[in-house]
Amino acid sequence: MNDSDEEWDEGTPERLYVITGGRVDSSDRAGLDLVTLIVARQDPQVGMQPELASILRVCRSPLSVAEISAYLVLPPSLISVLLTDLLADGRVEARTPDPSLPDIALIEAVIHGLQKL
Amino acid sequence: MDCKSSETVVGPRSEDRLPASAAAAVKIVIVGGFGVGKTTLVRSVSEIRPLTTEETMTQASAGVDDTAGVERKTATTVAMDFGRISLSDELVLYLFGTPGQQRFWFLWNGLFDGALGAVVLVDTRRLEVSFDVIGRLEEAGVPFVVAVNTFPDATSYPTEELRAALDLPEKVPIVECDARLRESSRDVLISLMRYLRSHALAPEPM
Numbered sequence: 001m002n003d004s005d006e007e008w009d010e011g012t013p014e015r016l017y018v019i020t021g022g023r024v025d026s027s028d029r030a031g032l033d034l035v036t037l038i039v040a041r042q043d044p045q046v047g048m049q050p051e052l053a054s055i056l057r058v059c060r061s062p063l064s065v066a067e068i069s070a071y072l073v074l075p076p077s078l079i080s081v082l083l084t085d086l087l088a089d090g091r092v093e094a095r096t097p098d099p100s101l102p103d104i105a106l107i108e109a110v111i112h113g114l115q116k117l
Numbered sequence: 118m119d120c121k122s123s124e125t126v127v128g129p130r131s132e133d134r135l136p137a138s139a140a141a142a143v144k145i146v147i148v149g150g151f152g153v154g155k156t157t158l159v160r161s162v163s164e165i166r167p168l169t170t171e172e173t174m175t176q177a178s179a180g181v182d183d184t185a186g187v188e189r190k191t192a193t194t195v196a197m198d199f200g201r202i203s204l205s206d207e208l209v210l211y212l213f214g215t216p217g218q219q220r221f222w223f224l225w226n227g228l229f230d231g232a233l234g235a236v237v238l239v240d241t242r243r244l245e246v247s248f249d250v251i252g253r254l255e256e257a258g259v260p261f262v263v264a265v266n267t268f269p270d271a272t273s274y275p276t277e278e279l280r281a282a283l284d285l286p287e288k289v290p291i292v293e294c295d296a297r298l299r300e301s302s303r304d305v306l307i308s309l310m311r312y313l314r315s316h317a318l319a320p321e322p323m
Binding site: 033034035036037039054057058060061062063064066067069070071072073075076077095096103104106107108109110111112113114115116117 | 126127128129134135136137139140141142143144162168169170171172173197199201202203204205208209210211213226227228230231233299300303306307310311313314317318
């Protein structure tokens with residue numbers, strides 16, 4: 001994984017616990033998927049928790065939960081917890097995939113897009 | 118005025134940013150045994166350099182290394198490589214694949230939820246590694262196609278022989294590809310989408 005910092009490894013449960021204040025993944029409640037697109041509605045504020053500020057910064061243009069996870073080097077489950085807070089405060093907007101099963105229009109749109117590659 | 122530590126986070130390069138009009142994203146999961154070329158396929162069609170996300174999973178460990186009979190929890194980190202294709206100004210496709218340990222994918226909460234479908238990438242020299250993943254997809258009700266990654270030194274088999282060896286129903290498409298090539302990888306994705314379209318037009322259990 002990360003060989004940069006033995007003392008405070010990015011992935012240690014202790015660090016993740018501190019970042020979320022001990023809360024567990026609430027992505028189900030917030031309806032967040034790995035490919036939910038997140039867009040910041042405001043700039044980071046002074047004194048904001050660093051991870052929240054980072055999310056607002058990288059989401060100036062739409063970015064999926066998976067990409068946020070990759071850029072912040074934090075698990076998607078943890079990013080989802082942080083996003084739940086930001087969503088509740090209206091600081092980010094979530095663009096969720098249509099929850100219904102893929103309909104024919106969506107399938108056609110994907111085929112059309114792939115054919116243009 | 119920003120926090121110092123948050124400044125160190127490097128976001129997407131300007132050329133990797135999605136347009137503000139991006140309104141919805143869908144995903145396809147690329148599955149298959151170790152070393153079969155999943156990440157290669159993702160890389161060859163992705164518009165961004167593939168990124169990696171890691172999830173830590175805990176599960177109760179089996180009794181094997183557990184002499185006292187006390188249930189212990191083991192944590193496993195599973196890495197997932199993914200790429201992205203902008204299909205239009207509004208619609209984005211993400212492709213997820215992982216370098217190995219496929220038995221853990223099904224523990225990854227939400228990986229398959231809402232996925233359009235899956236591509237099972239197989240290497241004919243090691244067909245047996247695909248059995249488990251195909252069985253799990255069938256159990257989970259995830260529609261999939263099988264793509265045979267044509268390695269130069271691998272023997273080519275007739276499709277029907279592969280179908281029999283993998284115990285695949287007639288309706289599941291089997292296609293050949295070269296995961297290193299963009300067009301070939303793209304065609305695999307189109308095969309999956311056409312399969313989904315035929316199913317959407319004439320619904321029956323997949």
